[in-house]
Amino acid sequence: MTGKQQDLIIQMFHVHKTYGAKKALVDINLDIYKNDFIFVNGPSGAGKTTLLKLLYLGEPVSEGQVLVDGMNLARISRGRIAHLRRKFGIIFQDYKLIATRTVFENVALVLEALGTERRTITKRVNYALRSVGMEDRRGSFPPSLSGGEQQRVAVARAVVGNPKILLADEPTGNLDAASAEIIFNLLKKFHLRGGTVMVATHDPTLLNMPGQRIVQLKAGVRLQQ
């Protein structure tokens, strides 16, 4: 195995995803290396969200193979799915925060699931909230926060467990320019610390950032750059 191959963290081989007769993804091949910053771009319905979902087994692959950090997702047992998902920090388009839990509890959930000690949880959650500028809202419930604030909490939750890969699905889609910049800077910070970032977006302004890899999708097909 070459050094380059060792750095591979995600591989997709001839991946197809269909929903009944509808083809969401067609013959996708993709290599992602450690510390890559990748944009998955395309119009609505191009298959960006589906592509991300296949990586954390939010959806099963219809055909083809996906490898994530050495795990073949076709052969993963039900009990190992949680372990696969711990490799990811996921920022969902609709935030997916638990409305009945406070900001602190939402972020702490990841570490609780990992079995982290209580004191460490407090320390790390506070740090994550501070880094997204939400420490003073730790006792608030998500419905009382603005969209930008909820997204920042979602970022804090995504990074608090020190995942290897950060997946962000339209992270700036519902935000104003100022909030979008804050979120994007947080993603860059994670990348600078050595993490791998994969962002699904149709926002063209994000694509102008230098040094990014772009995976272009159209109607489920990857366009060659």
Added chain:
Amino acid sequence: MMLLIKRALQDLSRNRLLNALTMVTIALAVLIVSAFGLFLINAQDVVHSWEKGVRMMVYLKPETGAADRKNTEQRLLGLYGVSQVRFISKQEALEELKQELKHQASLIAGLKENPLPEAFEIRLVAVTQSDQDMARLAAKIQALPNVDSVEYGQQWLGKALYFLQLFRLAGIALGLLFLLATVFIVANTIRLLLYSRGEEIEIMRLVGATDRFIKTPFFIEAMIQGLVGAAAGLCLLAILFSMAVGNIHQGLSGIFFHLRFFPLITLLEIVACSMLVGWIGCYLSIRQFLKS
């Protein structure tokens, strides 16, 4: 584990009404089944105390001499089912009668001669205390020479034991019925909780929570429901029991009749059983939910 218990307690307080209704249902089920059990153990005690006192009186003909009496005693001892034979002379019988009629002693004070016959008091072994066995033995004794009459006051004891057995079976059936009903109710409550928190559970899964992490608080909740429900049901039963005992003892003053409540170990068993019911109810619904 402390974290999961804390989460379970938080969830219990968040869904107070639903959980309270389940606990009340469990409490009522425990109350009804335990009340039945309590009735059974006390009825059993009473019947057993009567059982211990089962005896037969064999009255001898007035003309029976000492040799015939000795002979009759030997023959009685040789009968199957007889454990002890005690001779009661005319004088002893009169003394015993005087003792029993303490306050109405004047009734027999004026007697010129002792009218009571000589008799044998027979104690029976436990296996011959059924209705038919006693009747068979009485017939055999009656057939002996010098025996005037045979008397045994507890002919109905066999019937009482039979009814007690019926009650016991009915109690087991009732208990099983309530057990199933409670499992069903707990399962439904947990199912409702699961559906109401479906999104939360989905989020937990997406952030890497294992099934065990998701399930454990629900199991703790269900067992707490069982614990609190059983404790409430038993407390209510204890209160009702103490009230009933006061009334029964007052109504039956002078009669030796001791009612008892469940011993501690039985109470703990009932609570453990109720917690197990909660666990089973939770297991049934959560298994189905997490598979979907």
